[in-house]
Structure formats: structure tokens, C-alpha cells
Amino acid sequence: MTLRPLTAGDRDEFIALTRASLDLHHPWVVLPRTPEDFDAYLARYDHENAQSLLICVRDTGAVAGTVNINSIIRGRYQNGSLAYAAFVPYAGQGYMSEGLDLVLHYAFGQLRLHRLEAQIQPGNTPSLKLVERHGFRFEGLAPALLYVDGAWEDHERWAITNDMLAPGPWPPHPTLPAR
Known part of the structure; x- marks a missing residue:
């Protein structure tokens, strides 16, 4: 597997993948299904405060999934x-x-980064198992945390810090104050 940033050139393939995956994603996530939705979605990822990455099969380059790192705060x-x-x-x-x-x-x-969080709806068993396998710790339930598909949904909060993953801890970002 490889990672690469989502780009404007991915629009048609990304839309086709999200349309083909509607049943898989519902009711957990809503991804862009039109060119206009994709353009607005891509504009949110400025690479400083948020990044959208594609998970690709190394041998073929096929897009197997997407991961966004949102709300990056220094x-x-x-x-x-x-x-x-x-x-x-x-x-x-x-x-x-x-x-x-x-x-x-x-x-x-x-x-x-020092910490990554994942907010997951309680019934999304595959997603919960994924973060558990990667060493995230459960931090509690947040009622009505995120607006998904027309409703405010409860989410479990999971997190991992850079000292919880080998070979961490990694050096801090230069914006971390000395004291």
C-alpha cells in the first residue's frame, strides 16, 4: 500500500468510488458524489490545517480508501x-x-503531531475494530458529536499519541513551545 494526496485529477475516480460504495458507507460517512461536491471537499484540504490522503494498492495504483487528517492544531x-x-x-x-x-x-x-483522534459511531464495528487493532485507546462517548447524513450522531472517542506507536516518540513539531 502507498499513500498520496488527493488531487483535482482524482475527481472522476473518487466520485465513481464513492457512488459504488454508498451501501458500504451508509450511515457512517457521506463522501462527494458530484463534481461540485468533490471540488468543495478538496478545497477544505490546505495541507496545513487538514490533509486528504488516498490509500492505493502499490502494484496497480488503484484507490482502496481515503484517510483525512482534519483539524490539525499546532x-x-x-x-x-x-x-x-x-x-x-x-x-x-x-x-x-x-x-x-x-x-x-x-x-x-x-x-x-503528538496525538490523533478518531470519532466513531458506536454501531460501526469494522471501524472500531480497526482503531483497536492499531492501539488507539477508548476515551468515552460524546453524545451528538458530529452531524452525519442529516442528524447529530453520538460518537465514541478514540485516540493515540506518538509515544504509543513504535518507534515513537517522534521529535516534537517546531511550533511546540519549549515551556
């Missing part, structure tokens, strides 16, 4: 929030697990 916080989704026909084959491993090493090693 200074004393050094935190980001993860959102992710697999695409049909690659769901359930371990690609997201490999991809998440790459994302964690990228977020801690390259972006030099």
Missing part, C-alpha cells in the same frame, strides 16, 4: 482528527489496516 495541542473510508471492491481485505499504519507513521513522523 502550538501546545499538536493534534489532528482522523476520518477514513474504504472503497468497494477493496473493503474487508486489510488495505485500510495497512493504510492506517502508513497514515499513523506519516502523521507522527512527518507532520510530527
Whole structure:
């Protein structure tokens, strides 16, 4: 598996994948299904405060899933929030697990974040198992945390810090104050 940034050139393929994966994603996530939605979605990812990455099969370049690192905050916080989704026909084959491993090493090693959070709806068993396998710790239930598909949904909060993942801890980002 490899990671690469989502770009405007991915529009048609990304839309086709999200349309093919509607049943897989519902009711957990809503991804762009039109060119206009895709353009607005891509505009949110400025690479400083948020990044959208594609998880690709190394041999073919096929897009197996997507991971977003949202709400990147520097200074004393050094935190980001993860959102992710697999695409049909690659769901359930371990690609997201490999991809998440790459994302964690990228977020801690390259972006030099201290902490990543994942907010997951309680009934999304595959997503909960994914973060558990990667060493995230459960931090509690947040009622009505995120607006998904027309409703405020409860979410479990899971997090991992850079000292919880080998070979961490990684050096801090230069924006971390000395004291």
C-alpha cells in the first residue's frame, strides 16, 4: 500500500468510488458524489490545517480508501482528527489496516503531531475494530458529536499519541513551545 494526496485529477475516480460504495458507507460517512461536491471537499484540504490522503494498492495504483487528517492544531495541542473510508471492491481485505499504519507513521513522523483522534459511531464495528487493532485507546462517548447524513450522531472517542506507536516518540513539531 502507498499513500498520496488527493488531487483535482482524482475527481472522476473518487466520485465513481464513492457512488459504488454508498451501501458500504451508509450511515457512517457521506463522501462527494458530484463534481461540485468533490471540488468543495478538496478545497477544505490546505495541507496545513487538514490533509486528504488516498490509500492505493502499490502494484496497480488503484484507490482502496481515503484517510483525512482534519483539524490539525499546532502550538501546545499538536493534534489532528482522523476520518477514513474504504472503497468497494477493496473493503474487508486489510488495505485500510495497512493504510492506517502508513497514515499513523506519516502523521507522527512527518507532520510530527503528538496525538490523533478518531470519532466513531458506536454501531460501526469494522471501524472500531480497526482503531483497536492499531492501539488507539477508548476515551468515552460524546453524545451528538458530529452531524452525519442529516442528524447529530453520538460518537465514541478514540485516540493515540506518538509515544504509543513504535518507534515513537517522534521529535516534537517546531511550533511546540519549549515551556
